[in-house]
Amino acid sequence: MIADLKTFIERERPVWQELERELGRVREGLASLSDLKYSRHLLALYQRASADLARIQGYSAEPELKAYLENLVGTGYAEIHSATRNSRHFKPWHWLTRTFPDTFRRQIWGFNMAVILTFVGAMLGGILVLHGNEGREAIFPSQFGHLVEQTPSQRVAREERPTEFDRMSGHKARFSAELMQNNITVSLRALAFGITFGILTVVLLFYNGVILGAVAVDYVMDGQIVFLFGWLLPHGSIEIPAILVAGQGGLVLGRALIGWGTPHSLRKRLRLITPDLATLAGGAAVMLIWAGIVEAFFSQYHAPVLPYWVKITFGTVELVGLIAFLFLCGRRAPSEPAP
Incomplete structure (x- = not known):
């Protein structure tokens, strides 16, 4: 029994309004019922609104309020009890601009570890290159023999010859597809290697760092810094972070298998991280x-066809944009509840 209907409405209206607002966010794809904490909060709002509807059933003087609550509770029931519907309606733009960067930030520890492993490997690679050809032979696989046989200056001179400008004429699409296939394979391997409790993921990230550091120091020691940045930045500013993101996924998987810092069973740990792994891989x-x-x-064109400052500027803009995207995109305002 409600002693004071007016006071009751004033007290409960914020709850109804919040429920209405959150149901709108769920319908628009801005919130997900797959988040346990959020779904419990939404369920509590729904249950309270349902209880309020039951309490005013005997008041014939408030037909509009009763109709409003009936519609609100009905909508809440439809959304909450059809949560699986959202999983069957993949929204690419929402996934790219909110789900992916949000997942990246939530598992940022894995990315930080991937960066550290790559950086340590790069330091070792640079040190080995300083020992001359013996260090290069110890680092570079046989298919990269030209990195041992030629100096960076010789390779740059070859790349900048006029006859080299159109060497991929008519083959750029195939070359691009091959690069994508190779890089995606390497990245997915870094993630899949997490099944070894993260051990092979650590090895792969470290070795990639060794190669990267060796190449960078080799060019720097030979005075080809401008060419190095002009060559690597356009694609490397995205490619290297992508491999780190894949490694991040592998480390997340490895940690879940080991079970550090969680009382959950292995099955539950894997179930909890599966959406994050799929998002990081994608x-x-x-x-x-x-x-x-x-x-x-773009990257394969060098001066004088494409000035290096243009390539370096392009790569720098890409890198800054990627950092802003990963760390800022999809962030909610302080007043906006987390999904």
């Missing part, structure tokens, strides 16, 4: 597709 793949296109149609 995000890395999208980044690598873009990097492959840039590498084939």
Whole structure:
């Protein structure tokens, strides 16, 4: 029994309005019922509105309020009890601009570890290159023999010859597809290697760092810094972070298998991280597709056809944009409840 209907309405109206607002966010795809904490909060709002509807059933003087609550509770029931509907309606733009960066930030520890492993590997690679050809032979696989046989200056001179400008004429699309396939394979391997409790993911990230550091120091020592940045930045500013994101997924998987810091069973740990792993893998793949296109149609052109300052500026803008996207995109206002 309600002693004071007016006071009751004033007290409960904020709850109804919040429920109405959150149901709108769920319908628009701005909130997900797959988040346990959020779904419990929404269910509590729904149950309270249902109880309020039951309490005013005997008041014939408030037909509009009763109709409003009946509609609100009905909508809430439809959304809450059909949560699986949202999983069957994939929204690419929402996934790219909100789900992916949000997942990246939630598992940022894995990315930080991937960066550290790559950086340590790069330091070792740089140190080995300082020992001359013996260090190069110890680092570079046989298919990269030209990195041992030629100095960076010789390679740059070859790349800048006029006869080299159109060497991929008519083959750029195929070359781009090959780059995408190779890079996506390497990245997915870094993620899948998490099944080894993250051990092979650590090895792969470290070795990639060794190669990267060796190449960078080799060019820097030979005075080819401008060429190095002009060559690597356009595609590397996206490709390298993509591999790190894939490695991030592998480390997340490895940690879940080991079970650090959680009382959950192995099955539950894997179930909890599966959406994040799929998102990180998909995000890395999208980044690598873009990097492959840039590498084939932009990075392979050198001065004087394409000035290095243009390539460096382009790569820098890409890197800044990627950082802003990953760390800022999809963030909610302080007053906006988390999904």
